[in-house]
Amino acid sequence: MRYWLMKSEPEVFSITDLKNSPHRTAPWEGVRNYQARNFIRDQMRPGDRAYFYHSSCPTPGIAGIMEIARDAYPDNSAWDPNSPYFDPKSRPDAPRWYMVDVRWVLTFERIVSLMELRRHPQLENMPLLRRGNRLSVMPVSANEWQFIGNLAV
């Protein structure tokens, strides 16, 4: 089983939105970056766990845990001209972008903030904390996963 971190702007889609979704499950649509897509398409498997990260908000940080609920499949929002994620270069017969379904597992009692994550040298190799990082889907090592989980308690 692999571990991940996935970013979303809570004003667009928050961990509460996920918890309130049918079956507490929703498609993670809108990833439009090749490196992130490759992680999703090539490495994510049902049963993997992911930290749900809230970005572009008053307290950026990790809000809780979700589970990958389905193998990657084409992100059909790319084919919808009315979607903010529309991409005419992706076509049903040649999909460019992929997504997984994610299932809510738990919401932390408090946000484990970006500022707090930065204080721990054990986490300094996380892509999230590197200068100028923009990756919205990234792997988390087992050690990092466990360390962050302990912070959240």
Next chain:
DNA sequence: GCCAACGTTGGC
């Protein structure tokens, strides 16, 4: 294949 211009991300 280079690289300048442009658009986006995302913390602050």
Next chain:
DNA sequence: GCCAACGTTGGC
């Protein structure tokens, strides 16, 4: 709202 950093685009 600002802006640093980075990815993408497209002319050449």
